[in-house]
Amino acid sequence: MGNRIMVSIECNAYNHEDFIAEALDSMLMQKTDFAYEILIHDDASTDRTADIIRSYEQQYPDIVKPIYQTENQYSQDIPFEVYNSERALGKYTAVCEGDDYWTDREKLQKQVDYMEAHSECSMCVHAAEKVSAVTKKRVATVRPSNKDKIFSVEEVIEGGGELFATNSIMYSREKIPEMPEFYLNATIGDYPIVILGALSGTVYYMDRNMAAYRVEVKGSWTDLHLNDISEKKKHLQDVANLLDEVNVYTNFKYDNVISFTKKRNSFYLLLKQLEIKQTLKKGYRQFYTKPEFFKRIFKRITI
Structure with missing residues (x-):
């Protein structure tokens, strides 16, 4: 070449x-x-x-x-x-x-x-x-x-x-x-x-x-954005906005996986906030049976 x-x-x-x-x-x-x-x-x-x-x-x-x-x-x-x-x-x-x-x-x-x-x-x-x-x-x-x-x-x-x-x-x-x-x-x-x-x-x-x-780089994007709950909430809102735009861009071809992913992200944020009652509501309970749940609990909940 x-x-x-x-x-x-x-x-x-x-x-x-x-x-x-x-x-x-x-x-x-x-x-x-x-x-x-x-x-x-x-x-x-x-x-x-x-x-x-x-x-x-x-x-x-x-x-x-x-x-x-x-x-x-x-x-x-x-x-x-x-x-x-x-x-x-x-x-x-x-x-x-x-x-x-x-x-x-x-x-x-x-x-x-x-x-x-x-x-x-x-x-x-x-x-x-x-x-x-x-x-x-x-x-x-x-x-x-x-x-x-x-x-x-x-x-x-x-x-x-x-x-x-x-x-x-x-x-x-x-x-x-x-x-x-x-x-x-x-x-x-x-x-x-x-x-x-x-x-x-x-x-x-x-x-x-x-x-x-x-x-663990001081001043990095992760350090600045994901180290407290309010920043995590904002981050997940940004992720949801991105996925909504991707949904429109692809003419909703991937709507099922996008909806699932947004809901899963909300589930783990609720867990992080110890909003356990909310996680037991319809639509969220499914995530308790996923292999990912046990992996995340094992690693201490991360998003």
């Missing part, structure tokens, strides 16, 4: 001075038979993140291609994808946030090989581990299947935003040339892009652990 840029790596960074070097090193260690570029977007960091990125830009000017914001874009609800969609040269986009990193040198090659051989594939994902930013130890594994498989639209919708690790995502820019309204309106993580991937072709999961996804 030679000098043609096959993959554009999309990396968003904000106050990641403790992590950004490891993220960039993990991208630069990739062994591929094609060229790739790192489109890094520093969202007006107030620490040394931009300085660290500049040092990599000087060392690897043909690969590391930064944008340095002087005013924070995230706080203005401007999705950073808008800065990369027009400048990206790759056939595929791989995602890795500035506080995460890859652990397998063959990650990009394996995903591209699969997608090149399967033209119907719009998105390829893989297993990853969750690593604590505090202890630096593995705390969990993101492994939605114990074998390679294609995930259906229904499974992706029901799986929610944490079904796959962000930094496992690679998608086809040909199959997803532009982002629809439901994606642009969303304020929540990866859920919209994975749903879009499933609607645009097949989503293929590789059961190979090739990345580390950091949790």
Whole structure:
């Protein structure tokens, strides 16, 4: 494949001075038979993140291609994808946030090989581990299947935003040339892009652990949004709004799974609030018999 840029790596960074070097090193260690570029977007960091990125830009000017914001874009609800969609040269986009990193040198090659051989594939994902930013130890594994498989639209919708690790995502820019309204309106993580991937072709999961996804990062999206009940309620309302938009976008083809998923999310929020009487009402009782209930109780209820 030679000098043609096959993959554009999309990396968003904000106050990641403790992590950004490891993220960039993990991208630069990739062994591929094609060229790739790192489109890094520093969202007006107030620490040394931009300085660290500049040092990599000087060392690897043909690969590391930064944008340095002087005013924070995230706080203005401007999705950073808008800065990369027009400048990206790759056939595929791989995602890795500035506080995460890859652990397998063959990650990009394996995903591209699969997608090149399967033209119907719009998105390829893989297993990853969750690593604590505090202890630096593995705390969990993101492994939605114990074998390679294609995930259906229904499974992706029901799986929610944490079904796959962000930094496992690679998608086809040909199959997803532009982002629809439901994606642009969303304020929540990866859920919209994975749903879009499933609607645009097949989503293929590789059961190979090739990345580390950091949790317990101070100031991260999860840290800011999911650490108290009122924020959780707002988050689930945002999820419900997204699913309603997806329902309209797909002409209600997936109405059953969307209705089920919204109700299940409400059930777990009620449990979190210890509103046990509410959970025993008609429509909610079904969730007590699902295998997921016992898994969540075992892990202490999470949403």
